[in-house]
Amino acid sequence: MKKYLSIIAAALLMGSFSSCSDFLDRYPLEELSDESFWKTEKDAEMAVSNLYNVLPTWDTDEAINSDDAVHGIKWAAGNQSKGVYDPSDYGWSGEYGYIRQANLILEKIQEMDLSEDAYKKLEGQARFFRAYTYFTLIRSFGAVPYIDNPLELTDVENITRTPKDEVYAKVMEDFDIAIANLPVQWDETNSGRITKGAAMAMKARAALYYNNWETAMTEAKNVMDLGQYELYDKDNTGRYKELFWEVADGCDEFILSVQFNAPTRTHYLIGWECFPTLGWGGLNPTQSLVDAFEDINGAPITSEASVYDPTNPFANRDPRLEVNVLHDGETMYGVTIKVAPLSSSGNTGIGQHGDATATGYYQQKWLDPSIDPQSTGWDMGKDWVVIRYAEVLLTYAEAKNELSPLDPSAFDAVNQVRRRVGMPDLQNTDPTKPTYCGTQDDLRKRIWNEWRVEFALEGGKRQWDIRRWGIAKDVLNAPFEGLRYTLVDDPNAPKGDNGKKCILYVGEPLKLAGSHYEDHNYLLPIPQTEIDLNPKLEQNPGY
Numbered sequence: 001m002k003k004y005l006s007i008i009a010a011a012l013l014m015g016s017f018s019s020c021s022d023f024l025d026r027y028p029l030e031e032l033s034d035e036s037f038w039k040t041e042k043d044a045e046m047a048v049s050n051l052y053n054v055l056p057t058w059d060t061d062e063a064i065n066s067d068d069a070v071h072g073i074k075w076a077a078g079n080q081s082k083g084v085y086d087p088s089d090y091g092w093s094g095e096y097g098y099i100r101q102a103n104l105i106l107e108k109i110q111e112m113d114l115s116e117d118a119y120k121k122l123e124g125q126a127r128f129f130r131a132y133t134y135f136t137l138i139r140s141f142g143a144v145p146y147i148d149n150p151l152e153l154t155d156v157e158n159i160t161r162t163p164k165d166e167v168y169a170k171v172m173e174d175f176d177i178a179i180a181n182l183p184v185q186w187d188e189t190n191s192g193r194i195t196k197g198a199a200m201a202m203k204a205r206a207a208l209y210y211n212n213w214e215t216a217m218t219e220a221k222n223v224m225d226l227g228q229y230e231l232y233d234k235d236n237t238g239r240y241k242e243l244f245w246e247v248a249d250g251c252d253e254f255i256l257s258v259q260f261n262a263p264t265r266t267h268y269l270i271g272w273e274c275f276p277t278l279g280w281g282g283l284n285p286t287q288s289l290v291d292a293f294e295d296i297n298g299a300p301i302t303s304e305a306s307v308y309d310p311t312n313p314f315a316n317r318d319p320r321l322e323v324n325v326l327h328d329g330e331t332m333y334g335v336t337i338k339v340a341p342l343s344s345s346g347n348t349g350i351g352q353h354g355d356a357t358a359t360g361y362y363q364q365k366w367l368d369p370s371i372d373p374q375s376t377g378w379d380m381g382k383d384w385v386v387i388r389y390a391e392v393l394l395t396y397a398e399a400k401n402e403l404s405p406l407d408p409s410a411f412d413a414v415n416q417v418r419r420r421v422g423m424p425d426l427q428n429t430d431p432t433k434p435t436y437c438g439t440q441d442d443l444r445k446r447i448w449n450e451w452r453v454e455f456a457l458e459g460g461k462r463q464w465d466i467r468r469w470g471i472a473k474d475v476l477n478a479p480f481e482g483l484r485y486t487l488v489d490d491p492n493a494p495k496g497d498n499g500k501k502c503i504l505y506v507g508e509p510l511k512l513a514g515s516h517y518e519d520h521n522y523l524l525p526i527p528q529t530e531i532d533l534n535p536k537l538e539q540n541p542g543y
Contacts, residue, residue, distance in 0.1 A: 009359065017092050038108045041115075045120050046314075047105050051129040052193075054098040055258050057384045058267060061282055062460030068289045068474040069363070069457060070512055072281035073272075080524075083516025087528035087543055092141070097135050102130040104150045117222055124181030128194045128202070131174035135206045138167050139464065142523040142540060146170060160536050161526075173201035184226060197223050198256040201387045204395050204500030207467050217399035219390045229255055231387040231420045237367050241323045245368040251543045255392070258384040269366050271374050279347035283354055283457055284359040287481040287509050292452050293321040298424040299434030300449075306434070309354055313505045319421045324456045326364035328483075328503045333373050337362065340501045350510070359474045360483025360503075360510060365457055389415050390454055398447045405440030414447055463488060467522055476517035512542070518542065 017386065035045050052473035063069040064081040071077035079086050105126040109119060128149075137144045146162035148170070178199040186193050223229065232253040242248050249257070256336040272282045294300055296316045301308035307316050314327060326332060328339045339360045341350040350360055371380055374377035404410070406428050415425040426435050426446050437443040448469060455461045466472040486507035520542025531537050 059459040066462035072284045087525035090527040102126045120181035124178045127174040129179040131171045211400045213399040220396035254385040281357045281362040283363040285361045293318040326362035474517045479513035480514035484509045
């Protein structure tokens with residue numbers, strides 16, 4: 001038992017205040033004791049600042065855990081993306097470290113001489129992060145130990161899993177207090193801190209995942225009514241692609257972001273996700289994702305009404321397709337992408353090397369043409385965006401349609417997202433148009449698809465959506481496919497050029513390894529390390 005106590009204590013009592021936050025100066029670690037700390041408002045602010053490190057900053061490649069993408073950098077594809085859920089692959093000690101820290105802050109600030117305004121802001125932030133962290137835990141593992149105080153060593157041996165519904169109720173309570181206490185805006189010196197709108201939006205996300213439609217709708221509407229946020233390029237002037245470049249950082253669509261700060265907080269986003277000049281492609285979109293983008297008239301490409309041409313598949317499509325997917329024949333950073341297997345000139349082709357595209361497509365979403373990827377591209381300064389306003393609008397649309405089928409306000413919310421890229425409105429008045437949604441399920445399916453194409457390749461959003469919609473088993477067990485193509489001679493290629501073959505977008509698709517999913521995979525396995533330390537933490541069924 002001594003081994004158990006020491007290891008779990010190291011996780012749950014983790015209190016490192018060595019934050020790389022830009023909000024405040026840092027104290028040396030050796031000074032952070034009860035004797036020298038928790039004396040001033042600045043001490044508490046610095047402790048809270050460290051909680052911001054729990055926000056995701058490297059979740060982009062989690063798209064491979066869905067049907068949207070596979071990893072082109074083959075060695076980097078984890079077990080879960082292959083449908084293998086190994087309890088030894090998971091852990092939660094880091095999350096419980098932040099929970100312990102939030103609990104400690106909430107205890108200590110009660111003992112400090114703080115103004116009412118300072119107390120509320122500190123409490124609101126700590127409550128937000130405790131709620132956020134518990135939400136991510138129960139979304140992944142279901143029932144987890146719920147701890148709301150700085151755990152004493154004598155208590156750890158009594159830890160058991162708390163029912164998911166009880167933890168969820170506590171999460172909602174914390175979000176409510178955070179919303180009540182946090183400001184709508186902070187001053188410039190505290191830019192980037194959690195706002196009232198961010199807390200509302202995250203509460204809506206949590207409610208949506210558990211099909212709590214009323215709460216999801218209400219909180220999304222509350223964010224909308226704040227009047228603080230709007231879609232980037234809402235009037236559709238053709239700048240949507242800039243939303244994913246550094247130029248858009250700080251725009252009114254971004255409700256919660258994590259600031260890029262080289263060299264302490266970087267992401268190597270281009271080098272890891274898609275470096276076409278070298279043929280590297282961390283995230284390779286699947287054909288399934290490519291096919292999810294409608295034609296320019298708003299028709300699914302599989303419908304009879306579609307103007308989709310399989311021999312020219314990128315013509316007359318939802319403009320977001322070109323923003324997300326880099327394909328054969330496009331030029332990026334001075335390199336023309338050729339994905340013909342083995343026969344292409346250069347190194348961007350399928351199978352050219354171990355890190356080449358596996359699907360015949362590369363990710364394009366964050367490829368800012370204004371930077372030089374050979375020098376600064378690896379450290380491009382794009383902030384990580386945790387929540388953007390488009391999510392709020394789609395949350396409202398989905399929840400409203402579930403509560404009040406085909407409600408006009410649900411149409412309006414989803415159509416705001418579509419209009420800013422020039423896509424026609426979904427509607428239920430003219431059945432002759434491909435945008436017609438005559439039933440609740442029609443609109444539901446179109447909203448689901450809007451989630452997919454608007455947030456394509458952004459973090460792990462898709463993997464959680466397919467679970468909450470109950471379609472994970474269908475889509476993850478379906479064949480994974482890449483580019484449909486036939487190689488034909490290129491009459492314009494120089495004689496002797498090994499790139500003389502070009503792509504015709506018809507034929508058999510590339511067959512990919514794919515994934516696997518069973519019903520019990522809705523929840524991830526409890527980390528084996530935690531069960532080894534504490535047998536009272538029973539494993540989830542099926543593992």
